[in-house]
Amino acid sequence: MSVATESNLKTGLFIDGAFASAASGKTFETTNPATGESLAHVAEAGREDLDRAVAAARKAFESGPWAAMKPRQRGRILLRAADLLASRADAFGRVETLDNGKPIFESAKIDVPAAAECLSYFGESADKLYGDTFPSRNDALLMTLREPIGVVGAITPWNFPLLQAMWKIAPALALGNAVVLKPASVTPLTALLFAEVLAEAGLPPGAFNVVPGPGATVGAAMAEHPDIDKISFTGETETGKSILRAAAGTLKRVSMELGGKSPNVVFADADLEAAARGAINAIFYGKGELCSAGSRLLVEESVHDALIEKVVERARKMSPADPLDPKTRLGSLVSEKQRDNVARYVESGKSEGAKLVAGGNRAAVGGKGAFFEATVFDGVTPEMTIAREEIFGPVLSTLTFKDEADAVTVGNSTIYGLAAAVWSRDIKKALRTAKALKAGTVWINTYNFYDPGLPFGGYKQSGFGRERGHYALEAYTEVKSVWVDLS
Numbered sequence: 330m331s332v333a334t335e336s337n338l339k340t341g342l343f344i345d346g347a348f349a350s351a352a353s354g355k356t357f358e359t360t361n362p363a364t365g366e367s368l369a370h371v372a373e374a375g376r377e378d379l380d381r382a383v384a385a386a387r388k389a390f391e392s393g394p395w396a397a398m399k400p401r402q403r404g405r406i407l408l409r410a411a412d413l414l415a416s417r418a419d420a421f422g423r424v425e426t427l428d429n430g431k432p433i434f435e436s437a438k439i440d441v442p443a444a445a446e447c448l449s450y451f452g453e454s455a456d457k458l459y460g461d462t463f464p465s466r467n468d469a470l471l472m473t474l475r476e477p478i479g480v481v482g483a484i485t486p487w488n489f490p491l492l493q494a495m496w497k498i499a500p501a502l503a504l505g506n507a508v509v510l511k512p513a514s515v516t517p518l519t520a521l522l523f524a525e526v527l528a529e530a531g532l533p534p535g536a537f538n539v540v541p542g543p544g545a546t547v548g549a550a551m552a553e554h555p556d557i558d559k560i561s562f563t564g565e566t567e568t569g570k571s572i573l574r575a576a577a578g579t580l581k582r583v584s585m586e587l588g589g590k591s592p593n594v595v596f597a598d599a600d601l602e603a604a605a606r607g608a609i610n611a612i613f614y615g616k617g618e619l620c621s622a623g624s625r626l627l628v629e630e631s632v633h634d635a636l637i638e639k640v641v642e643r644a645r646k647m648s649p650a651d652p653l654d655p656k657t658r659l660g661s662l663v664s665e666k667q668r669d670n671v672a673r674y675v676e677s678g679k680s681e682g683a684k685l686v687a688g689g690n691r692a693a694v695g696g697k698g699a700f701f702e703a704t705v706f707d708g709v710t711p712e713m714t715i716a717r718e719e720i721f722g723p724v725l726s727t728l729t730f731k732d733e734a735d736a737v738t739v740g741n742s743t744i745y746g747l748a749a750a751v752w753s754r755d756i757k758k759a760l761r762t763a764k765a766l767k768a769g770t771v772w773i774n775t776y777n778f779y780d781p782g783l784p785f786g787g788y789k790q791s792g793f794g795r796e797r798g799h800y801a802l803e804a805y806t807e808v809k810s811v812w813v814d815l816s
């Protein structure tokens with residue numbers, strides 16, 4: 330797919346309500362990983378452009394129409410944007426799929442509608458974050474106000490380019506902040522398209538800006554920028570640590586949504602058919618390039634053979650295919666580089682003694698693309714690299730456990746704590762295990778369901794802060810205490 334046939338792409342920086350070239354004139358190429366073909370050349374922001382975007386955001390936040398707007402007016406803009414986005418789900422889905430390699434079924438039918446739903450949720454919430462009053466004195470009225478933080482720098486990854494950005498943009502704007510977004514360099518296109526939607530919905534200039542470019546330059550400059558008040562980051566744990574260090578210089582507010590190595594625990598009394606289906610969805614949705622991927626399947630010993638047989642049978646049917654075909658359920662990995670990382674992990678699994686029972690190879694569709702087979706390892710032990718490190722690809726590591734206590738020990742034997750799942754017909758056991766697992770989200774008898782009202786975020790090195798729901802509204806506000814003398 331070439332630039333010429335995707336005529337609706339936006340390729341400039343989006344600053345102060347308009348698309349523009351970078352001050353340096355530099356651009357970078359974004360490609361379709363399923364074909365290797367060029368999609369577009371996108372303006373590459375440098376320090377000067379970032380400063381301009383931050384200044385526009387600051388101005389919008391401090392003065393002008395955005396600052397003057399009533400919360401409900403802000404909400405209406407977001408609701409209009411949600412409707413526009415939903416009505417363009419197919420077009421947005423197509424661009425997301427071309428840029429990321431994910432199946433069009435996921436991008437057009439799930440990710441983009443979920444992004445629109447997130448916008449509606451926060452549009453409706455714009456005037457619903459309340460302060461408190463404190464009845465502790467007769468001679469004074471004590472209360473709190475919730476105020477927007479200011480200029481929010483959002484730095485996002487490539488796996489859910491639009492949806493991850495929306496989890497930040499929607500609550501931040503709903504509360505009256507101004508946003509500067511830096512999308513991942515490999516997938517910048519839907520963020521730029523969305524800038525146009527917000528403008529069309531009536532968002533005043535400067536309230537939302539997009540500065541595509543490399544993390545090491547633009548991202549790092551945002552983290553230490555003296556006029557950005559908060560960084561909201563989603564990405565790798567190591568990148569998060571580097572951003573935290575850079576943000577320390579100005580004591581910015583920071584929230585961190587980082588990596589995961591989530592345990593998917595199947596007890597012997599589970600519905601094994603449903604658990605097998607869930608295990609497949611947990612690891613192969615989004616090609617396994619999912620922070621919350623159920624990348625460790627933990628099976629009770631007595632049902633190991635029965636479950637693994639069902640999982641392998643299903644995995645073998647999941648052939649990588651053209652992401653633009655609506656029937657495809659396993660697309661292309663995001664890049665050749667990512668595919669090489671995944672292949673290295675598969676080699677390490679084999680050399681450390683795990684048993685490869687499905688997939689394990691690079692694949693091509695029409696002779697092209699960064700595809701990788703749906704891969705399942707059995708006989709994995711907790712100390713193996715493929716049980717400890719986030720692979721971020723379609724590779725499942727199967728481990729066994731003896732009993733409930735062992736399931737919890739193995740489940741928690743990771744530096745991460747983003748998500749987990751428990752499959753059992755015994756509700757007490759399922760709930761005990763859910764409580765004992767150290768993870769920000771635990772599903773019971775299902776996997777990979779999300780709601781804009783339900784908070785999402787990590788324990789341990791999966792980060793801190795929560796996105797979505799009223800936690801997100803709090804994350805984009807400061808608390809001001811007001812003391813009114815009545816004496």
Ligand code: NAD
Pocket residue numbers: 484485486487488489493511512513514542543544545547548549550552563564565566568569571572585586587588589619620621719721747786787791792
């Ligand atoms: P990444 O950390 O490489 O990049 C994320 C973003 O940070 C990109 O925009 C990148 O350009 C930028 N960046 C890179 N170096 C930077 C620096 N030094 N300073 C500032 N910004 C910098 O992550 P990725 O490869 O794009 O995404 C995959 C990772 O994201 C995985 O680890 C995954 O688990 C994680 N993730 C977490 C969640 C969550 O909600 N917890 C959701 C999605 C993805």
